[in-house]
Structures are given as C-alpha cells and as structure tokens.
Amino acid sequence: xxxxxxxxxxLDIEAIIKDVLATIDRExxxxxxxxRFGLYDRKETLEQIGELLGITRERVRQLEKxxxxxxxxxxxxxLPHINQVQAEFTEVLLSTGxxxxxxxxxxxxxxxxxxxxxxxxxxxxxxxPKLAVIDDNDHFFLxxxxxxxxxxxxxxxxxxxxxxxxxTIGEPITIDxxxxxxxxxxxxxxxxxxxxxxDIATLNNRWGLIKWPMVNPKNIRDKIYVILxxxxxPLHFNEIxxxxxxxxxxxxxxxxxxxxxxLIKDKRFVLIGRGIYALKEWGYDKGTVADxxxxxxxxxxxxLHRDEIVKRVLKSRHVKETTILLNLQGKAQFKRVxxxxxxxxxxx
Numbered sequence: 001x002x003x004x005x006x007x008x009x010x011l012d013i014e015a016i017i018k019d020v021l022a023t024i025d026r027e028x029x030x031x032x033x034x035x036r037f038g039l040y041d042r043k044e045t046l047e048q049i050g051e052l053l054g055i056t057r058e059r060v061r062q063l064e065k066x067x068x069x070x071x072x073x074x075x076x077x078x079l080p081h082i083n084q085v086q087a088e089f090t091e092v093l094l095s096t097g098x099x100x101x102x103x104x105x106x107x108x109x110x111x112x113x114x115x116x117x118x119x120x121x122x123x124x125x126x127x128x129p130k131l132a133v134i135d136d137n138d139h140f141f142l143x144x145x146x147x148x149x150x151x152x153x154x155x156x157x158x159x160x161x162x163x164x165x166x167x168t169i170g171e172p173i174t175i176d177x178x179x180x181x182x183x184x185x186x187x188x189x190x191x192x193x194x195x196x197x198x199d200i201a202t203l204n205n206r207w208g209l210i211k212w213p214m215v216n217p218k219n220i221r222d223k224i225y226v227i228l229x230x231x232x233x234p235l236h237f238n239e240i241x242x243x244x245x246x247x248x249x250x251x252x253x254x255x256x257x258x259x260x261x262x263l264i265k266d267k268r269f270v271l272i273g274r275g276i277y278a279l280k281e282w283g284y285d286k287g288t289v290a291d292x293x294x295x296x297x298x299x300x301x302x303x304l305h306r307d308e309i310v311k312r313v314l315k316s317r318h319v320k321e322t323t324i325l326l327n328l329q330g331k332a333q334f335k336r337v338x339x340x341x342x343x344x345x346x347x348x
Contacts, residue, residue, distance in 0.1 A: 017124075020081070020124070023079060023080070024071075029063055032067070035049050035052075036049065036064050037119055037123040039116075068126070079127065086129075093146050098145060134155055139199055159194070162182055163209070165182050169181065171212075172215050178207060204248075214229065220258060223247070223252070225268055228279050230243075237256065238256060241256040241259045260275075268281070296309055297342070304342065304343075306325060333346075
C-alpha cells in the first residue's frame with residue numbers, strides 16, 4: 001500500500017494545461033492535442049478528429065506526433081510550469097515506490113482527481129523528460145515512473161519478473177516474499193510495480209494472479225471461499241453473510257439467502273452443523289451425522305464406546321452430542337455389541 005501520509009500541494013491543473021496549449025501556434029494542432037488526450041472532454045480517435053477537421057487519419061497522427069515532439073523538446077526550458085509539475089510528480093513517486101498509477105498520482109496533485117484531471121496529469125507526465133509513462137492496455141494500467149530508476153521498457157520487464165515469480169510460488173503470498181523472489185530489497189518498489197499490472201491482484205495483503213479467486217473473487221461463491229479461508233474455521237451462513245458485507249470486496253450487496261444458496265450448490269463447502277459450513281479442503285466430507293458415524297467406525301476397524309464415537313464425530317461435525325447418540329441408538333445400521341459400545345450392523 002502507498003504511504004498516504006506523504007502529500008504534495010495540488011496543482012492548478014486546468015490553468016497549466018491552458019498555458020501549455022497556448023504555446024502551440026496553430027489552432028488546428030491545439031485542437032488535435034486537446035481531443036487526442038481528452039484534455040477538455042473524452043478522448044477521441046484519429047478517425048473522429050480527422051472527420052471533424054476534414055483531414056485524413058494519417059494526417060492527424062502525423063500532426064500529433066510532430067506537436068508532441070516539439071513540446072517535449074522545449075519542456076524543461078520553455079514550456080510553462082513543466083519543471084514545477086515534474087517536481088511535484090517526482091515527490092509523489094518517491095513516496096509510492098518510484099512508480100504509480102495515474103489515478104494515484106492524480107489523487108495527490110489535483111483537487112478532484114476526476115477523469116479530466118487524470119487525463120491532464122497523464123498528458124503533462126508525457127511532456128516531462130524525467131518521467132516514464134506506461135500506456136493503458138490489456139496488461140497495464142496507465143502509470144508513471146521515475147526515469148532515473150527505469151525507462152518504460154525496464155518497468156514492463158520488472159513487472160514481468162514479478163508475474164513469473166508469483167506463478168512460480170503458485171499461491172497468493174505477501175509482497176515481501178515476492179520481493180525476495182525477484183531479489184529486490186525495496187519492497188515498496190515491488191509493490192508499486194505489481195500495482196500497475198492488470199495481471200496481478202491483491203486482497204487482504206496477499207498478492208497473486210488476477211485469475212486466482214483468493215485475490216480477485218468474481219462471484220458470491222469465490223467471496224464465500226475467501227471469507228472461510230480468512231477465518232480458518234467453520235462459520236454459520238449468517239456470519240459469512242455479515243463478513244462479506246463488512247469486507248473490502250468491490251460488490252458485497254448480496255442477500256443472506258443468496259449466500260446460503262451458493263453454499264449448498266458449491267462442492268468446496270461442506271455443511272457440518274445446522275447452518276454451519278466448512279471448506280472441504282480442511283478434510284470435511286459431505287454427509288449426514290449417520291454417514292460420519294459409519295466413517296468413524298470403519299476407520300477404527302472395531303467397535304467403539306459411544307463416548308469415543310461422539311468425540312470423533314465432533315471433530316468433523318458441529319452438532320449436539322444428543323444428535324449423535326440418537327443416530328447411534330435409532331438407526332438400524334448401527335448395532336450395540338456391549339454396554340454403550342457400537343459397531344456397524346453389517347460388520348462381521
């Protein structure tokens with residue numbers, strides 16, 4: 001997690017954008033940059049801008065490239081406010097681990113951190129010579145890094161190493177273990193790199209691949225699994241429901257009935273008492289109390305005293321002792337062979 005105690009002054013981002021655009025001589029080129037980067041409205045495609053301005057898609061691309069090249073070339077000497085912007089952004093990056101999503105950068109340097117603010121922050125970062133920008137795509141969130149530490153290619157390569165390390169570990173794990181695996185002593189840096197990847201997710205201080213339910217539960221069943229795993233013990237479905245509502249899951253507005261229905265359907269969960277569920281992976285098997293008694297007696301391979309049967313059944317079922325005794329005495333499948341001692345009726 002990033003250090004929220006470190007803050008910077010907010011920038012008058014709109015005024016800065018206005019002054020930067022004013023350095024572009026031709027109105028058509030200002031329009032292209034404004035629309036391509038979404039500086040005053042949503043971002044537009046080359047085709048949309050070309051149709052509006054009456055020029056080809058390729059011509060829009062050429063003009064955009066030429067203007068951005070010129071702006072970057074004059075950034076530190078002639079471009080207004082860029083040195084201030086670069087200093088503010090760098091201060092944030094120092095506190096976040098040398099890399100940060102645009103959303104994080106915007107939250108520290110703008111008043112509202114809305115979509116427009118973030119588009120403007122991204123644009124200014126791309127004009128800053130000391131910053132490296134990672135474009136938003138299928139694998140990365142829009143992000144910024146300190147170029148003194150790593151360029152865009154290096155950032156991507158380091159994230160790939162982290163993903164490989166997580167795959168090798170094979171299960172959700174804390175970020176310090178991942179840092180050790182990639183031989184990086186700067187845990188905050190590793191966490192920052194992991195945070196900009198769309199292939200990595202985190203939940204409850206554990207990190208893993210986005211496809212792993214333990215760090216990225218996508219449905220009610222996955223969320224139930226996470227809750228039981230986190231508690232490490234059987235829970236009543238009402239407790240599970242409350243835990244989901246109190247959690248940090250993105251969507252947690254589910255009814256208790258819906259949760260109970262999913263518990264019944266999913267083979268990962270075992271009913272071990274009245275409304276109480278456990279994970280099958282903990283060694284619990286589905287079945288009635290009578291089924292569990294049969295299993296206990298078969299495993300023992302000999303008749304057992306009722307107290308011993310009760311003791312063993314209670315290891316896998318949360319029921320009253322009287323429920324176990326009633327099954328022993330009332331089911332034809334069990335036979336008393338001595339005082340308070342029982343075996344399976346068909347056992348030889």
